[in-house]
Amino acid sequence: MAADTATSKQNLVILGGSYAGLSTAHYLLKHVVPQLPGKEGYQVILISASSEAMCRPACPRALISDDMFPQDKLFVSIPAQFEQYSKDTFKFIHGTVTSLDHQDRCVTVSVKDGDTEKINCHAIVIATGASTASPLLGLNRDSETLRANWNEFRAALPTAKHIVIAGGGPAGVETAGELGEYLNGRAGWFHSKLENPKVAITLVTADSKILPILRPALATKAEKLLNKVGVTVIKKSRVTKVSPPGAGAGAEDALTANTTVTLEDGKVLQADLYIPATGMTYNSSFVDASLLTDYGRVETDPGTLRVVNGGALIYAIGDVGSHARPAVHNILNTVPILCANMKRDLLLAVQQDASVGEDRHFKEDTRETQLVPVGRSKGVGAFMGFRQPGIMVWLIKGRDYWLWTTGGLWSGKHWAKES
Numbered sequence: 001m002a003a004d005t006a007t008s009k010q011n012l013v014i015l016g017g018s019y020a021g022l023s024t025a026h027y028l029l030k031h032v033v034p035q036l037p038g039k040e041g042y043q044v045i046l047i048s049a050s051s052e053a054m055c056r057p058a059c060p061r062a063l064i065s066d067d068m069f070p071q072d073k074l075f076v077s078i079p080a081q082f083e084q085y086s087k088d089t090f091k092f093i094h095g096t097v098t099s100l101d102h103q104d105r106c107v108t109v110s111v112k113d114g115d116t117e118k119i120n121c122h123a124i125v126i127a128t129g130a131s132t133a134s135p136l137l138g139l140n141r142d143s144e145t146l147r148a149n150w151n152e153f154r155a156a157l158p159t160a161k162h163i164v165i166a167g168g169g170p171a172g173v174e175t176a177g178e179l180g181e182y183l184n185g186r187a188g189w190f191h192s193k194l195e196n197p198k199v200a201i202t203l204v205t206a207d208s209k210i211l212p213i214l215r216p217a218l219a220t221k222a223e224k225l226l227n228k229v230g231v232t233v234i235k236k237s238r239v240t241k242v243s244p245p246g247a248g249a250g251a252e253d254a255l256t257a258n259t260t261v262t263l264e265d266g267k268v269l270q271a272d273l274y275i276p277a278t279g280m281t282y283n284s285s286f287v288d289a290s291l292l293t294d295y296g297r298v299e300t301d302p303g304t305l306r307v308v309n310g311g312a313l314i315y316a317i318g319d320v321g322s323h324a325r326p327a328v329h330n331i332l333n334t335v336p337i338l339c340a341n342m343k344r345d346l347l348l349a350v351q352q353d354a355s356v357g358e359d360r361h362f363k364e365d366t367r368e369t370q371l372v373p374v375g376r377s378k379g380v381g382a383f384m385g386f387r388q389p390g391i392m393v394w395l396i397k398g399r400d401y402w403l404w405t406t407g408g409l410w411s412g413k414h415w416a417k418e419s
């Protein structure tokens with residue numbers, strides 16, 4: 001039975017503790033709650049299935065070995081990032097949200113190692129992101145499970161002779177590039193591909209080219225870089241069946257199972273390890289179906305970040321929302337807008353006057369922007385429509401997969417100023 005968390009506070013409840021959830025929590029605590037009349041009456045509650053945040057883009061390299069990144073920077077404790085705020089204003093709940101009643105504005109949480117808790121909310125921000133088919137590429141559950149999955153994969157790696165990766169997007173390309181360089185090294189200047197790699201790696205994509213967001217010339221360059229680390233790319237071919245079912249996708253005993261991979265043209269690949277790097281499942285199963293798009297995203301006003309048909313004081317941000325392409329730069333650009341609109345709504349809930357100002361509106365920058373490392377020193381990419389040289393891709397992303405940026409995001413330093 002759910003225990004009702006009776007509190008005299010107005011709870012501003014954020015669901016999900018990653019890029020979107022942590023940033024929103026810091027921003028509300030720094031720039032919104034202090035500006036509300038009766039500010040002592042508000043409390044920010046952050047609920048997350050994982051008690052640690054992690055630099056998710058680093059997964060394609062981090063999954064290989066703990067030596068790839070300083071682990072204390074890769075994973076950080078969420079409660080520790082909020083010790084800077086008064087205990088009265090912030091609370092972290094380690095648990096999984098199992099239902100959201102948008103009409104009564106309350107959520108039910110299955111608390112880790114505990115009971116079910118029902119929380120009455122004054123405002124709700126849905127920031128529960130998306131899960132990947134492969135449980136090696138993010139916090140599909142929590143950080144302990146991610147580490148356990150990496151350990152299982154690492155134990156199987158030394159005996160693997162053929163690895164098949166499905167998905168030609170950046171996650172698939174980066175994973176193939178990292179594994180290729182780590183296991184096989186890189187062909188010399190005068191060789192267009194690595195002959196007889198120690199471990200054959202096959203990347204399969206249904207598309208006519210890899211990296212759909214980038215222009216064809218960059219996709220071709222990335223494919224050549226992959227060939228140099230022993231990766232063969234199969235295009236225009238979809239994986240139609242894997243045996244055992246659920247191979248590589250976290251089904252019990254199937255993460256590192258020897259896998260028979262069948263392609264739509266009937267071709268069969270035998271893999272010692274199979275990594276499905278295709279598509280995303282949005283973490284929205286606890287949201288009423290009437291608030292979701294056909295793809296399972298929370299239908300979010302692309303300008304204001306309010307949940308469409310959600311009623312008052314319900315918002316979505318990050319990958320789970322339908323307002324923008326799933327990417328960290330879109331989250332960073334939406335946090336100040338979401339929080340400004342929340343502040344406006346919270347003020348209007350207590351005072352009906354024009355001094356609260358107008359809504360702010362987000363406009364996604366849809367220019368070609370994506371950086372894709374292929375191994376530790378090479379890569380392709382474009383930023384705001386401009387092609388970037390490999391050295392820039394390395395400098396900005398390939399060096400440490402954005403780890404240089406996450407310290408300030410997790411601690412809230414990035415949000416020191418209201419913007």
Ligand SMILES: Cc1cc2nc3c(=O)[nH]c(=O)nc-3n(C[C@H](O)[C@H](O)[C@H](O)COP(=O)(O)OP(=O)(O)OC[C@H]3O[C@@H](n4cnc5c(N)ncnc54)[C@H](O)[C@@H]3O)c2cc1C
Pocket residue numbers: 015016017018019020021047048049050056057058059060095096097098127128129130131132137138139140141142170171283286317318319320326327328329331371397
């Ligand atoms: C391999 C890979 C590489 C990437 N590289 C880049 C890149 O280079 N640049 C870029 O801009 N983007 C990149 N992305 C995308 C980027 O990681 C996402 O845009 C970002 O992580 C989204 O953040 P989020 O906060 O919306 O959700 P997520 O990071 O998905 O986190 C969601 C959080 O919510 C928690 N949660 C889920 N369900 C519940 C629930 N029911 N109750 C409570 N908690 C829950 C999860 O445990 C998790 O902590 C990459 C993604 C992947 C998979």
